[in-house]
Structure formats: structure tokens, C-alpha cells
Amino acid sequence: MNIEYYLPDVDNLTRGFSEDAMTRLHMGRSAIALFILSFFTIFIAFWTGIAGCWRRSPGNITATAILMLLACLLSAGAMGLWHGVEYYEKERVVGEEFYQQWNNVLKEESKTVHDWSYVAAWISVGCSFASSIVFFISAYCLRSENQIQAAANIQYIMPVYPQKQQYAYAGYPPPGAYPGPYYHGSQYGPYNY
Template sequence: MARSMIALFIVSFFFVFVAFWTGVAGCWRRSPGNIASTAILMLLACLFSAGGMGLWHGVEYYEEEKLKTEPWKASWDPILQVATTVQYDWSYMISWIGTGMALLAFCLFLGASQCMQGEQQREQAKQMQYIMPVYPQKQQYPSYGYGYPGPYHYGSQYGPYNY
């Protein structure tokens, strides 16, 4: 379980690393799809980090229960057993704070993706009034024996004024 805990934290760090680059690309291109994939990667990082912390608590519980048996803590003097305490240091607190921050980042990136998608849809709705459907014209232009329509001036290429 202790080795699996370390593996889960490594996978979590990998997801954070990949989420960083997809987030940079999503912000650079203002792409709601990239931002949504960043949110999903942050959710995966949060889940793997929480799984690692869950395994850490499992290992701690298993070791504490094992220490209660005869060759270890049970054989200590009662004064020593009472005076022994377990304390969690800064790395324990930081790892839970990091797991919570990964969850918060997931929520914020998901909200940003939804906002950007709504913004793009509103922008497209504004542009729709300028989009005119183009249909092929069925009418024939009079060609006067030439292959293209238009006004023709006989005599000079500069118009009817120069004869």
C-alpha cells in the first residue's frame, strides 16, 4: 500500500503537469475545449492525490494496529505508552491542502470553460445577422456572343469618348 501511495502521487503530479500545458494552450487560444480538458485533468489529479492520501491513512492505520500487538508497543511500559504521541507535520497538511486546491482548480476551470463557451455562442449570434445565404443564380446574362456579361464599348478600350 505504501508503494501504491507513492505511485498515485506520481500519477497525480503527471496530471498536474499535463494540465498546466493544456491550460496554457487553452488560455492562449481562448479555447473552451482546452480549458475543459484542463478541468478534467485537474479532476483526475485531485482524485489520484486523494487516493494517495487515502492509502497513506490506510498504511498508518495498519501500522498502528500492528504496533498494538505484543512485540512492539504493547510491551512498552505504561508510562511510555501514555507519553508517546503522534503528530502530523507540515507535509501532511500541505498534501491535503493541495488535494483541495486541485478540486478548486477543477471547479474554476470548468466554470471558465462554460463562460467561454457561452461567450463564443453570443458572439456567433451577433455575427449571424451579417451572414447571408448565397444561392446560385439561375438567370442568364445576355452575352452578345461573348463568354462574359457586361457593358461593351466598341471602338476604344477607354470608353465611348475616344474614337
């Protein structure tokens, strides 16, 4: 059955729709829009995930986890709107093609079945949520691994050579040290007058 969304409604065919029919139409349009946004978010998450794994960057992996969580929420919202459209079609909208106006024989003999695409859509919502959790865990592991590695390399960061300055004790030079600049030869230059 073809579903008409009246997207270029140039003839204003939706003018005579009831409030419930308009709500059903807007929910159907919004479900499609949320699915498109979810696919776009997953596309961006794919590239940030590739970059994060390539560079072993906890920041990129965290961004991928956030994008996957956003994709999960968008697709779950789209599925919720789809269920809202189904509810409006069966219970609220009145019209000859909708369930409320069918005769009793047709209602009794009709059976609604949700097929593989419905199941696949809900499984994809769960998989995107699970992948978000896995990306959050991997970002945490990378961050802790970097901290352990930085702690192991701290000895290479510390200065190795001693400082070449004189230290003064309470404003006085240490015993045996002469304060002031040190020059080789005459302190007034090469000429002694």
C-alpha cells in the same frame, strides 16, 4: 525514521511478512505511486491550461478541468492510503518496531503529531478540486461567450447577393419569363445556315 519499501526485493526479505505487514507495504507503495501520478497529471494539466488560455479554447480548458479533477482524486486516494498505512502501523501490524508491541510506558509517553506537510497535502487536494471547479466554470463561460459572438455574427454568414436562377411555379415558368438557356446572339453559334 526511514521507511523501507523493499522496492528491489532481490533477497526476498518480505517472504516472512505477515498478511497485515504485506498489506501495509503495498499500501505504502501505492500511496507513493498515486502521488507520482498526481504530479504527472498536474504537469500535463499545466500545459493544456496554458494552451487553452492562449487560444481561448473551451475544449482545452475543459480538458484542464478534467485533468485537475483527476489529480485531485489521485492525491486524495494517496492520502487515504497514507491513513491506511498509519492505521495498520498502529492497530494491525505486530512487530517490535510497531505500536502494538511497545511497552505501556512507551505507549503512554508517546505523542503523534501531524506536522505542516500533512496539512499542506490536504490543502493541495482541496486546491486542486477548487481549481478544477474554476476551470469548469471558465470553460462554460468561454463556450457561452463564443455562442453569443457567433449569434452576433450570423448576419455576416447569410447570403448577401440574390440567386441568379429562374424560379418555376408548379412546374411552369413565371409569367413573362422564358424557360431554357439564354444565349447572346444566335443560339446555333456564329454561323447561320
